[in-house]
Amino acid sequence: MSETLLFERLDELVEDCSGALGDWDEVLRRAQVAATPAALGRRLRRPSRRVLAWAVVVASLLVILFATPAFGLLRNWIGRMDVPFSGKSAPYEAKRDFADLSIGAPRGMDPQAIVSESRKVATFKVSGKTVVLYVAPTRKGGFCWSFNAGGSCLSSRPTARTFAHTPRMIREEKLWLLSVESRFAFGPLDKRDRGKPRAYVYYMPSVSGVVLAAKAAALRLVFEDGSSAQIPFVWVSKPIDAGFFLYGVPSEHLRAGSRPVSLSELDSRGRLIARQTFLWKLIEREGRRFEKQVSSPKPSPTPPPQPLPRLKPPLQQGQAKGVSVVAGKNGAVIIDFSHASESVRSVIAKGVDWGCFSFMPYHESDPAGLETTLSPLRMRGGSTITGISTPFDGCQVEGMYGRRWPDRFHSHAVVEIALSPRGKRYFADHAAAADLALFLRLRPMLREIRRLSGEELSAALRDRFGSEIEQLPSATTPLPAGRIGYVEHPGGATYLEHSTTGRRFSVTIENGKITAQNVRALTLVY
Amino acid sequence: MNRGKVGGVTAAALEQLYRDRYPRFLRLALAIVGSREAAADVVQEAFARALRHRSELRSEEALESWLWRTVVNTGRTQSKRGRRHAGLESAEEIASSNGHAEPWPELRAAVAALPERQRQALFLRHYADLDYEQIGEVLGIARGTVAATLHTAHRSLRGTLEGAQR
Numbered sequence: 253m254s255e256t257l258l259f260e261r262l263d264e265l266v267e268d269c270s271g272a273l274g275d276w277d278e279v280l281r282r283a284q285v286a287a288t289p290a291a292l293g294r295r296l297r298r299p300s301r302r303v304l305a306w307a308v309v310v311a312s313l314l315v316i317l318f319a320t321p322a323f324g325l326l327r328n329w330i331g332r333m334d335v336p337f338s339g340k341s342a343p344y345e346a347k348r349d350f351a352d353l354s355i356g357a358p359r360g361m362d363p364q365a366i367v368s369e370s371r372k373v374a375t376f377k378v379s380g381k382t383v384v385l386y387v388a389p390t391r392k393g394g395f396c397w398s399f400n401a402g403g404s405c406l407s408s409r410p411t412a413r414t415f416a417h418t419p420r421m422i423r424e425e426k427l428w429l430l431s432v433e434s435r436f437a438f439g440p441l442d443k444r445d446r447g448k449p450r451a452y453v454y455y456m457p458s459v460s461g462v463v464l465a466a467k468a469a470a471l472r473l474v475f476e477d478g479s480s481a482q483i484p485f486v487w488v489s490k491p492i493d494a495g496f497f498l499y500g501v502p503s504e505h506l507r508a509g510s511r512p513v514s515l516s517e518l519d520s521r522g523r524l525i526a527r528q529t530f531l532w533k534l535i536e537r538e539g540r541r542f543e544k545q546v547s548s549p550k551p552s553p554t555p556p557p558q559p560l561p562r563l564k565p566p567l568q569q570g571q572a573k574g575v576s577v578v579a580g581k582n583g584a585v586i587i588d589f590s591h592a593s594e595s596v597r598s599v600i601a602k603g604v605d606w607g608c609f610s611f612m613p614y615h616e617s618d619p620a621g622l623e624t625t626l627s628p629l630r631m632r633g634g635s636t637i638t639g640i641s642t643p644f645d646g647c648q649v650e651g652m653y654g655r656r657w658p659d660r661f662h663s664h665a666v667v668e669i670a671l672s673p674r675g676k677r678y679f680a681d682h683a684a685a686a687d688l689a690l691f692l693r694l695r696p697m698l699r700e701i702r703r704l705s706g707e708e709l710s711a712a713l714r715d716r717f718g719s720e721i722e723q724l725p726s727a728t729t730p731l732p733a734g735r736i737g738y739v740e741h742p743g744g745a746t747y748l749e750h751s752t753t754g755r756r757f758s759v760t761i762e763n764g765k766i767t768a769q770n771v772r773a774l775t776l777v778y
Numbered sequence: 779m780n781r782g783k784v785g786g787v788t789a790a791a792l793e794q795l796y797r798d799r800y801p802r803f804l805r806l807a808l809a810i811v812g813s814r815e816a817a818a819d820v821v822q823e824a825f826a827r828a829l830r831h832r833s834e835l836r837s838e839e840a841l842e843s844w845l846w847r848t849v850v851n852t853g854r855t856q857s858k859r860g861r862r863h864a865g866l867e868s869a870e871e872i873a874s875s876n877g878h879a880e881p882w883p884e885l886r887a888a889v890a891a892l893p894e895r896q897r898q899a900l901f902l903r904h905y906a907d908l909d910y911e912q913i914g915e916v917l918g919i920a921r922g923t924v925a926a927t928l929h930t931a932h933r934s935l936r937g938t939l940e941g942a943q944r
Contacts, residue, residue, distance in 0.1 A: 258936055261882050262904045265889070266809045274800040274821065276793055282826035341822075343815040727882065728939075760883075768883070 257728070264756060273613045277368040278341055331470040332495065334487045335373050337387075342370035346386040348614035349403050350396050355639035356622045362639065363405035364391040367614070374486040378458060378500035385498070389491040399460060399498050406462070406494075452543055454536050455506040459483065459515060463495030469520040471497055476532075477510040508532070560586050560634035568643050570669040577647045577669055579608060585647065586634040587626070592667075599651035599666050603627055606667075608647040610640050611674055618773050619645060619678060646675030655686075657694055658720075662734065663687035677753045684733065684751035685774040691721075691736055692747060692759055703764035705743050713738065724748070727758070787832050787841050795842060796825055803849055806906040810853030820856055824848040843915040846906060850898055850916070888938035896931035903928055 342350075350365040357363065370388040376399070377383075386403075388396045396405035459473060463485055471483040485497035505511060517526040563580030570577055574591040585608050589600055609621030624635040637644075649667035657663075663686040670676035691697065701712045710723060722737040731737045733752040738745045744762040751757065760768040796803075800821065807817035824845055889897060895917070902913045910924040917924070 255932060255936075258932060258939070259904070261885050261939075262889075262900075262935075265882060265886060266805055266905055267814070269801040269805040269808065272801045272804050274796055274804070274818070274825075276796055279796065279822055279825045279829065282822060283829035341819075344818055345815070 260754075261728070267617070269616070272616045275347075275368045281341075331482060332468065332485055332487055333374075334489065337371060337373070337489045337492055340372045342372050342386045342388070344614070346370055346372070346384075346398065347388075349398055350386070350388045351614045352620065352639075353396060353403060353405055355620055356637075357639055359638065361407075363394070363396055363407040365389075365396045365405060366391060373488050373492075374496070376498045378498055383498055385486065385496055387488055387492050387496070393491075395492045395494060397462065397496055452539060453506075454508070454532065454539050456501050456512050456530070457506070458498065458500050459512060460498040461496075463487070463497065463517060465517060465519075465525045466493070467519045468495060468517050468525055470518045470522075472516045472518060473499065473501075473512050474514045474516070475505050475510050476508070476513045479510075483515075557630065558634070560632070561636045566643075568671050570647065570671050572669045573667050575649060575667045575669070577608070579642065579644050579647070579671070581642050583637040583640060583642055584634065585637060585644075586632070587647070587649075589626075589631045596649070596667055599653070600626070600649075602652050604649050604651055604666065606633070606647065606649040607635075608637055608640070608644040608671075609675075609678075610642065610645050611678075612641040619675075621648075623650065643671065644675075645672045646670045646678065648679075655690055657687065657690035659687070659690060663690060680753045681751045681755050681757075682774050684749045684755070685757045685771040687734070688736060688747060688749040688757050688759060689771050689775045692761070702744070702761045705745070705763075706740065709740060709745060787828075789829060789832065791841065792825065792828055792832060795845070799842075802906050803845070806846070806901055807849055807853045809901045809905045810850065811857045816856055817853070820849055820853045823852050827852075843912065846902065846908065846912075846916045850901070885935065885939060888935050891938075892931055892934060896927055896934070899924055899927045900931045 347367045347370045350370050351367045353365060354362045365388045367388060370386055372384055373387050374385045375382050376385065383399045386398050390396060390405060390407045392408040394406040394408045396403055396407075398404070463471065466487075468485075468487075471485055472480050473483055474480045481499075481502075483497050483499045485495045487495040501512060511532065512530060513532070514527055514529045516524055519525055561580075561584035562582075563578060563584045563586065564582035566581055568577075568579040573593040573596050574589075575596060576588045576591070577585055579585040587606055589596065592600065604626050605623040606626055607621050607623035609619040611617075611619045614620075620640050622637045622640060624633070626633040647669045648665040651661075651666045655663075662683060664679065664683045668679045670679055692702065696716055701709065701716065704712055713721060713723075720736070722731065722735060724731065724737040724739050727739050727746055727748060729737070729739075731748060731750050733750050736747060736749050738747045741762075744760070744764075744767075746758050746760040746768075748756060748758045757771050757774075758769070759766060759771060803821045803824070804814075804817055807820040808814060811817050811820060827848060828841065828845055889900065892900065898917060899913055902908045902916055903910075908916070910921045910928075913924045914921045919927075
């Protein structure tokens with residue numbers, strides 16, 4: 253093996269971090285917190301034996317309480333738990349979720365989360381799963397929160413107007429409580445429905461939300477059958493200054509007759525501060541309307557053409573397959589299909605999704621983008637893409653058709669317009685990763701072939717794909733870009749595809765399960 | 779002016795270094811700890827330490843070497859403390875990890891099996907992109923020793939990989 257090849261392999265072992273941006277504010281915070289004389293003093297002072305003895309007793313009691321069913325009792329007794337905002341900094345992924353809340357936000361609606369100040373503040377156990385609560389303050393004095401992923405914001409401190417959009421199936425008695433979640437599922441809901449005809453079931457799997465009254469001490473969930481449960485919540489100190497709750501509704505309270513019917517916020521004396529009542533009749537009526545829409549969808553009328561946005565210079569321009577884009581510094585983009593090639597025209601007849609993307613903080617390896625739908629046969633469209641930094645790295649047009657390997661555009665988007673060298677590399681890498689992922693998602697692969705190994709696997713791949721894929725003696729064997737190869741090993745195989753940029757993608761499957769892959773960051777197929 | 783005699787570095791110099799070199803520090807930490815989140819944490823901690831102790835650092839020239847060394851040490855400590863992710867120092871976990879392992883498992887295992895000095899030199903060369911002189915400063919060894927250490931490491935990795943291909 254040559255030294256160059258070894259160096260290439262070593263390079264591939266560790267993800268490329270070029271373009272990654274750090275968080276200097278957080279470095280300052282870490283350094284200052286630990287460097288304040290008071291903090292140092294506290295850290296260096298040795299606790300007395302008596303304090304240590306008490307600490308051991310209290311810790312033992314807590315261990316006993318939390319490790320036994322008494323935990324439920326303890327949790328009810330606690331109700332509200334105050335946590336300081338000066339907790340652990342949120343991980344990169346959580347920060348990215350908060351940063352992404354700005355993408356596509358209409359003018360004036362950007363929550364402006366201070367992402368570098370995101371914190372991990374608490375964990376909840378819901379249906380046996382651990383869910384982490386992350387929070388971030390906003391520049392306008394509000395806050396954002398998320399339970400594991402996604403998230404919501406109150407970008408400024410709430411007022412009566414903030415609550416004007418509360419769904420009408422929830423009756424608000426006061427303004428200091430936000431919730432909740434209701435769902436409907438096409439049955440069966442559980443084993444009691446086995447054998448019955450399937451039908452829609454309206455239920456509330458969990459209750460989550462925000463408590464805004466500082467004096468709140470407890471949350472009580474009342475069920476249709478008259479029983480109730482206390483919901484614990486955490487109160488996060490300033491600058492968040494709000495409480496958060498997430499409660500998995502027990503299985504015995506999922507069915508009509510015993511579902512949650514109201515959520516009350518109480519002060520330390522048990523007096524009502526606020527209450528939300530869930531109007532199940534309205535929830536079910538809304539659900540039935542949706543059911544009807546799903547079972548017999550009506551074609552939505554073609555929206556009238558919108559005026560094209562104004563482009564602010566300097567402009568970026570690009571074109572491919574006769575499709576051209578012009579983008580302004582303000583994120584406004586105009587796309588023109590008037591001179592599109594035949595292959596593109598065949599796709600736009602059904603309408604297309606198009607959008608532009610950029611590599612930016614929290615999107616160093618997978619770009620952030622926003623897509624807009626262009627109605628069928630419309631030749632020109634425009635959109636202002638907010639929350640994505642400019643200049644853009646590229647724009648693309650996706651057809652509204654199901655993706656299946658081998659893809660008619662070789663796993664590329666229908667039109668790819670690179671506006672920077674990085675955008676060009678992204679298109680090449682994305683296509684190779686998507687191609688490999690689509691191949692492995694083929695029905696025969698999913699159902700049978702990927703569970704095989706040894707000669708059985710080779711024979712099955714030969715029979716099904718012939719020379720379309722190539723057996724390789726080792727993972728280092730050269731493979732032309734755009735071709736899929738595989739290397740057998742005990743229990744399965746590693747499937748490989750190389751991009752024209754030289755980047756190598758691989759997915760290792762052992763006993764039917766993916767044990768290693770590097771395609772996920774670039775393709776949503778998995 | 780001999781800055782070494784003056785002693786200490788400014789926060790601005792540290793910030794500049796952070797902004798200029800962050801991707802390289804991150805990649806080095808990522809090689810050691812195996813998860814991006816943990817790697818970012820290592821880099822943040824190294825710079826926070828540098829900020830706290832900036833008055834004790836003898837010069838801006840020495841600062842960079844000190845930071846690389848701190849990232850290596852903090853990363854190793856973190857890697858030992860919680861081996862949840864498969865960094866290149868913990869290849870034994872690769873086989874059991876589900877869906878998060880990287881390509882070239884034989885090479886990963888071979889890197890993990892290198893003696894510590896060789897592995898550190900390798901990381902500093904390939905992921906921090908330092909030259910032999912800088913690696914020598916970080917590890918406290920002569921330039922010639924760096925060259926010999928890297929030569930041995932490369933030969934060992936080539937041997938392992940050629941053996942695996944046969």
